[in-house]
Amino acid sequence: MPAQTSDQRRVAQAANGDERAFRELYREHVRPVYWIAHGLLGSAADAEDVTQETFVTAWRKLPGLELQGESLLPWLATICRFQAANRLRQRRRDRSHTTDEPDDAIPSTIDVEEQVITAALAARITAEIGTLNALDREIFRLCATEGYAYQAAAEELGVSHAIVRNRLSRVRTRLRGAVKEASGA
Template identity: 80%
Template sequence: MPAQTSDQRWAAQAAVGDESAFRELYRAHVRPVYWIAQGILGSAPDAEDVTQETFVVAWRKLPALELRGESILPWLATICRFQAANRLRQRRRDRAHAAEAVDEAELPDTISVEEQVITSALAARIAAEVGTLSDLDREIFRLCATEGYAYQAAADRLGVTHAVVRNRLSRVRTQLRGAVNEVRDA
């Protein structure tokens, strides 16, 4: 009989309740599971939650697992993808409920002309300022500030380092704050 791999041994031990064996599986696979979740969700906090949910589900389902290969990672990746899909569905439901929950009584009956002018001027100034950015800075701003990408996800998408995204986005935000303050002070 061929020797068992570490995953096979730990999975068998964890399946009968050995928490230290499950901790070994967790340590061995938490990073790849996290990166799978991060790739699907694009949000570090959500990826962390889904990673934990993946291992909670795995702990519950281990007694029924028949590990066919040497690694447990494909099984964990499948659980992770299902958990991430659930998270995405929950996000959509939350957004839909939040939109429905806006009570018209909370909305002002009128918006003053002055507020409309300030808002319009502010939007125009921000758009003009974003238009002066380099292509890379504009793309970093779009991904991180508009679409909510984590720095590392944006860096991976753009083929730059995490530090490049962090530093450039900080400069862009400072530049935009200056533009906003100009409009407010005017």
């Protein structure tokens, strides 16, 4: 039987009520979920709310989850899209009660093609991150996901500031290439 990925292990632990494992999943995936929400809603405040709602829903649904694949991100992205769609419907209802003119800037539905592209892009990024060596994955996790400064990440990992800076630059270039390849650009 193949070894479990860290997401698979933490999902199993969190599904059994381990809050520490869920906090680790949250820290690892909160930024990508936020940016998906922000891209759909165009509002930082709404994106923050939807991100929070996504993780509350995830916590509730984890006990019944059978994780398909190695990463939790595609599942979280799906929850996020549904939460964003709910937020957009709520905006329309709120506006219809406060003004006679509809706001054409708010889409009536989230485009299914956009959902598929977003999920595919998240899966591609996750797959690319999975091919990184252990040090590069940790540098990416600390700096890009958890928001560590280069020096703080360097101290955490026991390497130099220059190593963190250079390796993170290479990882970002690699991820940009994967994103361009996935989007067909």
